[in-house]
Amino acid sequence: MRLSKSTVLLLVCMIVLSMFLANVANLLSTAQKYEPKYFNEKNKLTMTDKNEHLIWFLQISDIHISVFRDQLRTTEFKEFCEYIVKIFKPPVVLASGDLTDAKTHDGIGSNQIQNEWVEYKNILSSLNISQHTQWLDIRGNHDNFNVLNLESRENYFANFSIQGKANPRSYMYQLEKNGDVYSFIAVDACLQPGPRRPFNFVGMLDDVEITVINNIVKQIESSNSKYTIWFGHFPTSCILSQEPGGIRSLIGKHDHALAYLCGHLHTLGGAIPKMYTLQHAGFLELELGDWKDNRMFRLLAIDHGLLSFIDVKHRNWPVVLITNPKHALYIMPQKENLEVITESTHIRLLIFSLAEIDVVKVQINSEGWIECQHVEGPLYVAPWNPKKYNTGLHIINVYVSDGEGGRKIHSQPFSLDGTRLSFGLLPRLVLMTNASTFFKFMFWCMIIFAVAPLLMMKLIHYRDIKKGKVKKRNGNTGYIRSWFRKIWILSSVDRIFWPLVLYPIYLTVGPWSIGYIVEDRVGAIFAWGIYVDGVFLPGSFTYAYGFIQLLTFQFPVTCILAHAVDCRIRALIQKRKLSYVTKLTLHLPFLMVIILQLIMAYNFWLAYGTLAFIIGPLRTWSIIIAIGLWIMMLSLPEDCTWDAAKVWSYTFKHMEESTLTSCSNAFK
Incomplete structure (x- = not known):
C-alpha cells in the first residue's frame, strides 16, 4: 500500500510529538521509589514523646520595603520581627531576598534607594533581632537593581543587611542542638553586574560562585552535619549555570540536602499559591508566597530527620x-x-x-x-x-x-x-523546567511564526509568476482562505514585505538598545545577552522581552498591513474610494498598536534613559518602521497591484471594463 506525502508527514509529526510529550512527562515526573537500604541502621532515630532531635525555623521572602508605596507592609514586617519571632523563638530566620523594593516613584524605573535599606536595618536593629534569632538574609534581584559589583556604592546590602558585611554573597551557617548539627546554605545567584529591570529577572551562578558553593559543601561533608537546608531568592528554574545539571545538581549531589527554599515568583500573582515540587535529585523545592502583598511566612521543622512545613498568613492564629x-x-x-x-x-x-x-x-x-x-x-x-x-x-x-x-x-x-x-x-x-530555555523557545517560535508564512508565500508567488504557472485563485470566500489571500498579496508587495521580514530577523542578531545599562556604564542589549562593563550576561529574560515585542507588535502589524494592502488593491482595481467604516476598521487597530508601542517605549525610557530610548531598534525604531509602512500602504501605486491580480481573481459586480482591460494588458 502506497502512502501519500501528507500521510507520511502526519505520521512523522505524530512520532515527533509523542517523543516530545514523553520527554516532558519524564522531566516533570516526581515518582521516586523508597529504598530503606540506603539508610544506616545505626543512625536511625526512634520517635517518641521526647523533645529531642527537633528543630524549627522560619522563612520570609520578598519583603519589598518601599518608601513610595504600601507603608503597611513595612509596619507589619516590624510586627513580624517583634511578635512572631518572639512567639516562635526560632534559632534561625531565613530572609530569602528582595528585602527592598528598589523601584522609583513611577513604579517603572529601578534603582537602589538608601532610605529603604535604612528602614530595613532600623527595624532589625531597634528590635535587637540578633539577640532573639540568627537572621540569615540574602540578596534578591530587586536588591541588585543597578548594582555594578560588590564594591559599588549602590550595593547597600553590604552595609545595611545583617549578613552583608561578613557574607556579601553565598555563605553557610551551622547550628548544633542536642548533639545534632544543622547546616544552612545561602545561594546568591544575583547577576554581576546587575542591570535595571526588567532584564534582572533570571539569576546566574558563574564559575567563581560555583567554586565557593562547592567549597561550602565540602566543609559540611567534613563536619558532623546531618541535615542541610539550601535557600536563595531565585527558584532553580530561574538560575543559569555552567555547572552540568545546574544548581539542582549542586544540591542533589549533597546527600544531606533536604530542601531548597526560595521566593521571587510571588506565587505567580496568586495563580499557584502552593508552588512546591520534588526534584529528580530527591530534595523538595518550595517557593514561598511574598510578604509584599500576601503577608506570607513559612514555618519549617526537622523532626527526627523528617522535614515538615506550613505556609502561614500573617495574623492567622x-x-x-x-x-x-x-x-x-x-x-x-x-x-x-x-x-x-x-x-x-x-x-x-x-x-x-x-x-x-x-x-x-x-x-x-x-x-x-x-x-x-x-x-x-x-x-x-x-x-x-x-x-x-x-x-x-x-x-x-x-x-x-x-x-x-x-x-x-x-x-x-x-x-x-x-x-x-x-x-x-x-x-x-x-x-x-528551565525558564531560560522556555523563554528562548517561545522567542524562536514567534520569530518563525512571524517570518516563515511571509517567506513561504513569497516563494510560492515567485514560482507561480516566474515559472509561468499562474492559476487564478478565488480568495473571496471563507475566513481562512481570505487570510491566506491577504498574506499572499502582502508578500507580493516588496516595499512592505522586506521590512516586515528583515525586522524580526534583525532582532535575532543586532542590538536592541544601547544605553546606560548599569549605573554610569554604557552597554548593549541583544536577544542572546547583555554586554556591559566588559562582562557578558547570557540571554534569558531578554528572549521573553523579545517574545512580547513580537507578540504585541510584529504579529498585529503584519495582520493589519495584510488586510490594509488587500483593501487598498481592491480600491485601486475598482477605482473607488474606501468608505468611512472601512477606513475606521483599518486605522483604529493600527492606532491601537502604535499607542501600545508608544507606552512600552516610554516605559523603556523611564527604565534605561534617553540614550537607550534614542538608540532603541526594539522599541523606538519599531514605531518609525510601522508608521513608514503604513504611509507606504496608503500611497500604494497601482503598479504594485499587478502581481497580486495575476494570481488572485477579484470579482466585483461594478468593476469598470476599462480597468479590467488595462490590468489585462499590463499583465501580458
Whole structure:
C-alpha cells in the first residue's frame, strides 16, 4: 500500500510529538521509589514523646520595603520581627531576598534607594533581632537593581543587611542542638553586574560562585552535619549555570540536602499559591508566597530527620504544624527514613499562638478524638499505633483552641506504605523546567511564526509568476482562505514585505538598545545577552522581552498591513474610494498598536534613559518602521497591484471594463 506525502508527514509529526510529550512527562515526573537500604541502621532515630532531635525555623521572602508605596507592609514586617519571632523563638530566620523594593516613584524605573535599606536595618536593629534569632538574609534581584559589583556604592546590602558585611554573597551557617548539627546554605545567584529591570529577572551562578558553593559543601561533608537546608531568592528554574545539571545538581549531589527554599515568583500573582515540587535529585523545592502583598511566612521543622512545613498568613492564629505522621505529598524517599514514622510511638505537633493553648485534640480518619499532651515549648504529642494505618492514604485532623477564642482545625493526608500524592502540573512546570530555555523557545517560535508564512508565500508567488504557472485563485470566500489571500498579496508587495521580514530577523542578531545599562556604564542589549562593563550576561529574560515585542507588535502589524494592502488593491482595481467604516476598521487597530508601542517605549525610557530610548531598534525604531509602512500602504501605486491580480481573481459586480482591460494588458 502506497502512502501519500501528507500521510507520511502526519505520521512523522505524530512520532515527533509523542517523543516530545514523553520527554516532558519524564522531566516533570516526581515518582521516586523508597529504598530503606540506603539508610544506616545505626543512625536511625526512634520517635517518641521526647523533645529531642527537633528543630524549627522560619522563612520570609520578598519583603519589598518601599518608601513610595504600601507603608503597611513595612509596619507589619516590624510586627513580624517583634511578635512572631518572639512567639516562635526560632534559632534561625531565613530572609530569602528582595528585602527592598528598589523601584522609583513611577513604579517603572529601578534603582537602589538608601532610605529603604535604612528602614530595613532600623527595624532589625531597634528590635535587637540578633539577640532573639540568627537572621540569615540574602540578596534578591530587586536588591541588585543597578548594582555594578560588590564594591559599588549602590550595593547597600553590604552595609545595611545583617549578613552583608561578613557574607556579601553565598555563605553557610551551622547550628548544633542536642548533639545534632544543622547546616544552612545561602545561594546568591544575583547577576554581576546587575542591570535595571526588567532584564534582572533570571539569576546566574558563574564559575567563581560555583567554586565557593562547592567549597561550602565540602566543609559540611567534613563536619558532623546531618541535615542541610539550601535557600536563595531565585527558584532553580530561574538560575543559569555552567555547572552540568545546574544548581539542582549542586544540591542533589549533597546527600544531606533536604530542601531548597526560595521566593521571587510571588506565587505567580496568586495563580499557584502552593508552588512546591520534588526534584529528580530527591530534595523538595518550595517557593514561598511574598510578604509584599500576601503577608506570607513559612514555618519549617526537622523532626527526627523528617522535614515538615506550613505556609502561614500573617495574623492567622493558631499555627499548627504536624511533624509526625508527615504529610504524604512531601515525603522524600531518597532523603528521609520513613521507618521513623512506622516505628514511632506518638503523633507529634507544633502549636503556636498569641494566647495560651487550651485544647489540642487529634483524630485519624473518622475515629474518636484524642487529647494531646503538652511536652515542652510548642510540642504536643498523642500516643498512636501506626500499624493500624499500614496501607493506603489516611487523614489526620487537629483541633486547637486558645485562651482568646482562637480556633483552628488543620487536616493533612499521610501514608505509611509509600502511597504518594501528586504535585500539581503548574508547580512542576514552573519549578522543574528551565525558564531560560522556555523563554528562548517561545522567542524562536514567534520569530518563525512571524517570518516563515511571509517567506513561504513569497516563494510560492515567485514560482507561480516566474515559472509561468499562474492559476487564478478565488480568495473571496471563507475566513481562512481570505487570510491566506491577504498574506499572499502582502508578500507580493516588496516595499512592505522586506521590512516586515528583515525586522524580526534583525532582532535575532543586532542590538536592541544601547544605553546606560548599569549605573554610569554604557552597554548593549541583544536577544542572546547583555554586554556591559566588559562582562557578558547570557540571554534569558531578554528572549521573553523579545517574545512580547513580537507578540504585541510584529504579529498585529503584519495582520493589519495584510488586510490594509488587500483593501487598498481592491480600491485601486475598482477605482473607488474606501468608505468611512472601512477606513475606521483599518486605522483604529493600527492606532491601537502604535499607542501600545508608544507606552512600552516610554516605559523603556523611564527604565534605561534617553540614550537607550534614542538608540532603541526594539522599541523606538519599531514605531518609525510601522508608521513608514503604513504611509507606504496608503500611497500604494497601482503598479504594485499587478502581481497580486495575476494570481488572485477579484470579482466585483461594478468593476469598470476599462480597468479590467488595462490590468489585462499590463499583465501580458
